[in-house]
Amino acid sequence: MKILCAVKRVVDYNVKIRVKTDQSGVETSNVKFSMNPFDEIAVEEAVRLKEAGTATEIVVVSVGPTQAQETLRTALAMGADRAILVQTDVTTEPLAVAKVLKALVGKEAPGLVILGKQAIDDDCNQTGQMLAALLGWGQGTFASKVAPAGDAVAVTREIDGGLEVVSLKLPAVVTADLRLNEPRYASLPNIMKAKKKPLETVTPDSLGVDVTPRLKTVKVAEPAKRQAGIKVPDVATLVDKLKTEARVI
């Protein structure tokens, strides 16, 4: 079974982001970028499925600027076999990415697509569900366990009340949650090897997909700041403050 993974280049999760003064967006120059953490988990799962003999080939895709090649190289170093960059400088929305991925699924015919459940920049949590919809496939979102067997895959999902297991007909789309696995660090030899793995660049146009944003971003602002509070010396003072000042207990 071939697996297709999608990865996004995002501002690193450790970066304290700043809103641009003209409110047009978030400052991204001179900021560290890395692979969206949930996508790392998705790639790791694909690599594990290949190591277990379930998957035969892993194709990793990113939709983004030229620099997303680095993100793809990271995935190749983790164990993906080849990469496709769908190069665009447009800030793509999930629907556009889902359409691009659908076009690539048409060419690659994978048995399973694994994505991160959410990108930590736009926090949309949409692309996997949208891709499944466009393909007419089943979806296993927020996965904490993925168990393919024959022509189906059992997916354990993290839901509000606990866990749920669903069975999906293959091919299907799975989105990775935090506890699906712990992604490996790529070793130096694997990073070197990844440089020689195939990386193809295409454009949304060549796939016949219009990635023009549908939504207009009117502005991006700083959230309301919390007032700094006080330190209390002991538990008795804390309880007193909560009872008489904050009146919450």
Added chain:
Amino acid sequence: MPILILADHDNASLKPATAHAVTAATKLGGDVHILVAGRNAAPAAEQAAKLAGVAKVLLADDAAYEHALAEPVAALLVSLASGYSHVLAAATSAGKNVLPRVAALLDVAMISDITAVVAADTFERPIYAGNAVATVQSTDPVKVITVRTTAFEAAPATGSATVESIAAVADPALSGFISAELSKSERPELTSARIVISGGRGMQSGDNFHLLEGIADKLGAAVGASRAAVDAGFVPNDYQVGQTGKIVAPDLYVAVGISGAIQHLAGMKDSKVIVAINKDEEAPIFQVADYGLVADLFKALPELQQAI
């Protein structure tokens, strides 16, 4: 045109999150309809009909909808959507699962996790773990939206809408429910509790969470956790508060042994009053806490339980 809300429910009862989505819907201008798709879900539909501001409840009762699987529920919503200006759901795990599927099938953009309605086509939503707030405008014919429940009050149960049964549509039969393992707790639900007490890595073990539970029981509070505590296996996944876990905004949030990574703050910084108990006085959690106590939690928690 009317507005359609997908109810979050377990057939026997309506989840409180839906009442918050109703309040967001009433700001859009238009009759508010609620869709209850389930099996033997009349009790949930009756509760939905009592929410103030709701004009009509549509009940689709069919085996295909029993477990709220995304594929059949999305197919049903798509069959109804052309009669509506907006399709909404609370941003719960169920809403987040189904609505993007609906948006893609309608070929419209989706707007996740709105925190304010600026106009019927313009909304605020947090991005970058809530460190920025984007205002976005949609020109799509149907707006597909999930609602952050903490940003909107719950609609009161003072209404009396009619419940109308509707037929199921063909199930795409792509998925099946196998099992669920739901946490059982006598305590209030995390996202609707008035008080939440959460533990982090500093709790050191799952057993030590009983120190929080004793206090929670005295205060009628829910118990939550940071990602670190869940990853370490101290507590189940559904305890997690944060950017990609549960978003809470109780009257009182008590963070115990939690350092305060931005991903955790994203899930609780809209709480009215925040208390932090941590032995590291440099912990970032103190920057958002109204009351900070620098102390060893294993000493402070028993004292706290005594004092309240």
